[in-house]
Amino acid sequence: MYQAQFQKIFEIQKQIRDIHPLLERVFPVVVAKDGHFLIFDVDPFGEKYVFIKKEPSPVPLPKKLRASFPLECYGNRAACVVSEDAVDSIEGYVLIFHEFVHCYQWESCEQELREGLTVAKDETAKGNYMWEINYPFPYDDPRFERAYLNFLTALDSGNPEKVSESRKHLRKILGEKDFEYMVWQEWKEGFARFIENRIRRRLGLEENHFGLERPWGRVLFYEGGARFIEFLCSQERDLLTDIKAIFYKISMLG
Template identity: 30%
Template sequence: MRSFIFVFLIALTFIESGAQLRYEDQIRIKEAKQISYLFGDLIWSGYNEPPFAILFVMDNYEYLIEHYYQPDDFARLEYDTIIHSTLHRRPAQMNKNFLATFPFAGLNTIVIGTPENTGLNSTEWIVTLLHERFHQYQYSSPKYFLETNELNLAKGDESGMWQLNYPFPYKDAKVIMAYETYTQALYEAVKSIGKENWEATKKEFFSARRAFKSALVPDDYKYISFQWYQEGIARYTEYAFLEKLENYEASEEVKKLPDFVPFDEYKESFFQKHIENVRKLKLEEVGRVTVYDVGFAEALLLRELNPNWDESYLKVKFDLEKLY
């Protein structure tokens, strides 16, 4: 009897009953996973090969989902029959506003807060999870991190924070002037796709892009190009999923969420918002935030000018200009 009690207590240290995720979080994650597996490989070959590892951060606890490894400070919970994954939990340590992907406990892991804490509705949150899933796809490319380091932009920073804090000349008057001309030309080129003025606006775009590049020293251009490549194409991937979802029927559980917006409706507002941001967001005011929508717009041009650009994306890294 004593041995039975001993084994039972030991088991409880590894498996806790109850304390699972909220139902609404379960069905959002389930929906994102289903969309990923249905459409991801149609957008990017091999998109679904990396583990879909998530660290879901709530106010009091954080949960590891579809993660191969159990760090010592996580307790194992019951198998989640909605998400179809074993869960591991610990008291919350990460920032509850996180929307990021980075190596954690041996895997490239999406670290994401709740919709309430990240300021997103259910539709936006699901699509953002697919954005972060794309970063797992990027990072799974052989030598991705090695080649990132070989850009020599870290200047001794081994934490990776240089990607956020690089001293780009956001407030340099010459750079701002060239940037505004470039982004206006980029906006006009995207808006003219399929129209009579396409050839003229395309030429103006490439001219303005070259001028912006000339306004930067080589390291600064490498940095902004890296950001367009990494974050801008992740933003584009959100839109690519929304295009695939035009005739997709969301699950009844997700459709019942009070803040769910049908994907086809969200697609239209998404495009308008992010293409307008190309010329609306000011480099000197928001800095690095501009890279998401500029990279998104460049991707729209890329697929018009080089329909097979996606096949070379992970081979020709960190400069979209080389893919045109």
């Protein structure tokens, strides 16, 4: 039951593990099916996935799912949670590794960084525990649209001064919580997109640059963040392996 398909995770890992140290690890994989979580984890020898247990999902599950979050029913361990179609194509496996990036973020520094965000504190205090998805960011504000396009253009130029100036302008026109939300998405989803595209290049697949299409939404920051991180790592090579430092660079520049 899925173990044979999950072996391909290890096969792909051998091809990509030198891209970033986080890819030396794999994480629990959960198949969401018929209102239940089928939980698989790596055996003690790190050679294969084994079935752990089946648990009811506390929330309704979509038919197609690619996500990662800590599982209360599995000791709050971060896991990649997917619908069973994820193992039907190489694209699905790439997205499993995308979700592994989020597992790594959660286990390494995400919780610490989140505690320092005013936007996280204020939104959860209001009972909005889904703030990362539904925060009311002013995507359609013309000032923001112009400023973010200018930022993307600055990244394309590779000019550090232009990038810094464009970030200063974004900080100036956005409120504190809006700026924090942008930074959070650029770091969290942008870094996962950044690693995903490096994996895609290695495997000879088309890169994922979705997010710039109008109307804008939070996926804009997946693409903007990935480009920003690519730029930052080109300026400072040691930054690549320090994801907490990447967050602070994104947050403080400008």
